[in-house]
Amino acid sequence: MAGKDNRKEVIRKLKGLGEDIALSIESDKVPKMKVPLRSFSNIQFDKQSNLLRMGDKTSLRNFMNVAHTKKFMQTMLIASKCEELVDRDKTASIRELYYQLKHTVAGTKENTFEGQDESDPLIVDLETMLSVLREELHLKADDKGTIIGNIVIEDSGDFIDCSKLGRSGLAVPSIVEQYKFHEVKADYCLVIETGAMFDRLVEEKYPQKNNCIMVSTKGQAARGCRRLLNRINKELKMPVIMFTDGDPWGYYIYSVVKAGSMALAHESERLGTPKSRFVGMTVTDVEEFGLEKVTEELKDVDKKRISELLQYPWFQTKEWRHELKLMEEKGVRIEQQALASKSLEFVAEEYLPEKIEKGELLP
C-alpha cells in the first residue's frame, strides 16, 4: 500500500486543485479546470510497447458553461471527499463514495448525483487530471474475478494458498498492490472469460494436470484483475494465455487485457499485459474441430462491432485481421461452452492442451 509520503503528495495535489479554483473565484476569474480527453481521438497505440497510450489533448471544464456546471461541481465534491479519505487513511468503494456524496442540492429537487454512472467517470477524470492512481485516492471498485492454482499470495500478513481454496478460488480485489507472490509452481497463467468455463476447467482439474494458474475475468476484466495479470506476467515472467468466446466482444476483452482500455489509457503501463497471447475461440476452430453445428449467427450489432475492431490500430496484425474477416465472411460466432457438444471433458483434455502445446496461439 502507498506510504505516508505518497499520501501527503496526493493530499497536496487535491488541495492544489481546490486552491486553483478558490484563487480564480477570489480574483474575479471564471473557475476552470483542464481535463485530459479520454476519447478515441486522444488515444494512440504505441507499437513499441504494444500498449494504448493517452495523448495530450485536454478539454476545459468551465463552471460558467451550463453544460459543464454540474460536472464541475461534482468533480470538486469528489476531490473534497477523496482528500478526506486519504487524510483519514480510509478506503471507500466507488459505490460508497457515490452514496457519501449523494444529497439534495439546496433549494431544488435535484440530487448532487443521480446515479453512480455520474460519479464513476469523474473519478477517472480526477485520476488523469492529477496523475494519481485510483488507489492513491483511496478508492476501489468492487471485487471481480477469481484466481486458482499453484500460487501462494501474501496479503496484509496472511498467506493464501490458491491451490487449497476448493472449487471457488480466491476473489480478486480491485486493489492488488499489496500482494506479494510466494511459492509459484506453474508454467503459464490461463485467463478465462466466463465463470462457467472456469468452473468446468476446475472440475476437470485442469490446473493440476497442466501445471498452470487460472484466472477468470467474468466478462470484461476489472482493474484489479488486469493489474494482477500484469504483475504475474512482469514479476513472475509467466506467460499469460487468454481463452474467450469466439465473438467480437470476447476479442475486445482480450485486447483490453493485452493493450489496455481507452478509458484508462493513462494506466496502460500498469494494467496492460502486452505479451499475453490468445488461444481461442476462433472461427478457424470451428472448421478445425468440426463445430459448424453449434455456431450462432452474428447479429447486426456484432457485425458493427467487428468493423469497429478492424479500425483499431491494435487489431492490425495479420492474424487478427484474418480472424475478424473470416468471422465477418462466415457470419457466425462460437461460444466457449459450445465445446461441450463434443463432451464435457473435451475442452480440458483435448482442445486447450493440444492448442497450447502446439503453440497455436494468436498474438
Place this chain on the structure above:
Amino acid sequence: MPEKEEEEIKERSADDLFKDFKAVSITEFFRKNKAHLGYSGKLRSLTTVVHELVTNSLDACEEAGILPDIDVVVKQVGEEHYSFMCRDNGPGIPEKHIGGVFGQMLAGTKFHRNVQLRGQQGIGVAGVTLFAQMTTGKPVRILTSTGNGKVNDVKLLVDVTRNSADIMENNVINQKWRGTEIHGELKGVSFNLGERSPYEYIRRTAIANPHAKVTFVDPEGRKSVFDRTSKEIPRPPKEMKPHPKGMDTDDLLNRAKRSANRSIAGFLETEFSRISKAKVDEIQSKINFDLKKNPRKITWPEAEEITKAFVQVDFMAPPVEGLRPIGEKQIENAVLKILKPEFSSVLTRSPTVYGGGVPFQIEVAIAFGGNAGRLATGEESEANRVEVMRFANRTPLLFDAGACAIMQAVSSVEWKRYDVKDFESTPITIFVNLVSMYVPYTSAGKQSVSAEEEIVKEIRMALMDVGRKFQRYHSRMRREIEREARMNALLKYSAELAAAVAKLTGRDEKKLAKTLHILITKKLKLEYKAEMEGAEASEEEAPASLKGESEE
C-alpha cells in the same frame, strides 16, 4: 298542392297586378336582400342590429363633433326572443326627421358620395325597425332630443306601402337631455359570446374607435365597459375626386358621359384629383385625338387611349384628406387598454390607390400575450389562440372571413420567419383596418373585402413590418428567459461548489459562496450586455437582409 294552385289561376288585369306592387316592394326588397343586408342566421341578425345601431350613433356623434358615449343592452325575453336598447349622447334628431331616419328605407344621406363613412348602403337603422316589425309585429320606441329641453318619445313602424314611417305615438316630455335612445324586440335570433357575437362586435368597435366609450350589458346581465383612450374626435371626412392612376376605361367612359364639362380637357382637370392644366397637356401629347372634344361624345377607343396615358404620366399621390385613419397612437392606446398585451406594435402605412384610382390606407397592429388572441374553450385546455380582427373604416367585419383580402394577406405572411412557430395556437391578435372612401366589399353584406391586388399587398407589407418588430421583441424575450435559466443553473450549484472547495482548502464557506455568487452575476451581466450590443447591431442590418421579401 301545385295542381290545386293551377286550378285557381285566373287572368288578372295589369291594374290589378300593380295595385299591391308598392306595398310588396319594400318588404320583398328586404326579404330578398335579407342575406345581403346582414339579416340571415339567428346570431348574425342580432349582431347586425347592434352593428346598425352602434354605427348610426358613432357616425352621428362624429359628424356633430361629440365624444361618443354609447350604451347597448340586450335582454332575453323568451326563446329566440330578445329585446335591445341602444342609447347615445349624440346630437339627437330633430322631430321632423325622426320618421326619415328610423322609418324610411334607402333614405340615408350617405348615398352616392365619395365620402368615407361607416354605412354606405342607406338601409341602416330603418332596416332594424323593419326587421323588428317583421319578426314581432311590434313598433320600435325612440327617445330623442337635440338638447332643447324637449324629448320626443316616439313609437313607429315602417309603412311598407309608402316606404315611410308610420308614427303611432309621439309624446313630448320636458327634460334637459341630449341624445337618442332606441328600444325594440326581435324574434328568431340568438345570442352567444363567440367570435361573431354582438359582444365581440362591440369589443372590436371599442378598439377601432378609441374616442368612444361603449358599455354593453349582455342577456346574462354581465356589464362590459370599454372606456375611451383618446379624446380626439376623428376629423369629418371630405368628399374626394377619383385619382387617375388605376382608373379603368369603363369607369372613365361612364364618368365622361355624365360630365357637364364642355371639353374632355375640362372634364379631366375638374373631375379628377391631381390632374393640372400641365398634366392635361402631357396627356394630350400622348394621344391621337383632341381633348377639346365634348366628353359626352367620347368613344371607347378614346377612353382607352386616355387610361393608357394615365399609366405613363406621373401624378402626385392622391390627396389624403378624405381618409380618416385611426392613427398609430390611438390604436396603440386602445390595444394596450383592452388587450393588455405583453407586446404590441402598430403601423399606419401611407395612403395609396387601388383599382379605379381609389385612395386607401392600411393600419395594422399586432398584440401578443395578455388578453390578446381568441380564447379557445372546449378543448383540452383553455388557451388563447390567434385572432384576426378585420375592420373597414373602423367597422368590425365579423362574417365571411374566407374570401376577405385581409385574411388572404394574413395567411400570405410566413409567420415562421417572424418567430411565430405555430401561428394558429399563438396568443396573438392581429388588427387590420382598411381605410377608404369606397371599400370594395365582396357583397352587399359588407363583411368581406374583395381581394384587390394592391390592397392585399399593402396589408401584407404592413403585417411583415409589425411581424419583424414582434420577432425582435420575441427573440429578446427568449434571450431573457435563457439568461435567467442559466443564472438559476449556476447559482443552484454554486453553493455546493463553494462548500467543496472551502472544505478542501480550509477557507470560510460562506465567504467563498458569496464571492462566487458575485462573480456569477457580474459575468452574466457582462455577457448579456455584449449580447445586446451584438443583437442591436444585427437588428440594424435586418431590414437590408429582408429587403428581398419586402420588395417582392
